[in-house]
Amino acid sequence: MDASGEKYSILLPTYNEKENLPIITYLICQYLNESDINYEIIIIDDGSPDGTLEVAKQLQKIYGSDKIVLRPREKKLGLGTAYIHGIKHATGTFIIIMDADLSHHPKAIPQFIRKQQETGCDIVTGTRYAGDGGVYGWDFKRKLISRGANFLTQILLRPGVSDLTGSFRLYRKKVLERLVQSCVSKGYVFQMEMMVRARQFGYTIDEVPISFVDRVYGESKLGGSEVIGFAKGLLYLFATT
């Protein structure tokens, strides 16, 4: 399929994902090899105490160091800086960001790539809130928080993107570099700010519907403080953009 000759760097931030990492790695390789895509997987482990890094080292032996690149960090420094760290080491012209907990299915990656090639856009974002996208396995509270955050942002900032809090996306590397430099927020609001800033800078964004399935193994890191952080970030962007 992929005659473009482009290389794609997939950033996988991990914190306590030892059960999920072998499966997600297998699936990524499976789907991308099938579509003849040139790629590397960059695993950024945040000093997981559960031995995720040891698992990653085993995977590197199996799949080869050209496919699996390890860029671990000493301790849990959070998602935002994990992306910055990963981008620095990425050798692709495009970067795909996804969670390692199997909530994001690797089968969507070739769809993102195809979409980008069709439209020539700068960003492709997975969306749970358009077309046949959806969310599975979340309780009512978490659905309400996610819907509420998206709804409020749509009203206040009119970004023209249907899923602002998702984190399964493809970016042109140069675009992503500029966006992370200009984004001020931390935590979940960061995903939303990226889309708002992208619009501000005039980058083009396309969407691909995805199914988000809640993690089976391990624990989510969303807490009450993240909700407050999101509300603050949203108001800040409303006031300044």
Ligand code: UDP
């Ligand atoms: N993660 C990370 N460092 C952190 C917190 C999370 O690398 O400090 C990773 C985590 O392993 C997963 C992704 O970021 O691959 C998303 O985290 P999580 O699934 O906990 O968030 P949720 O899906 O609940 O929003």
Ligand code: MG
């Ligand atoms: Mg998750």
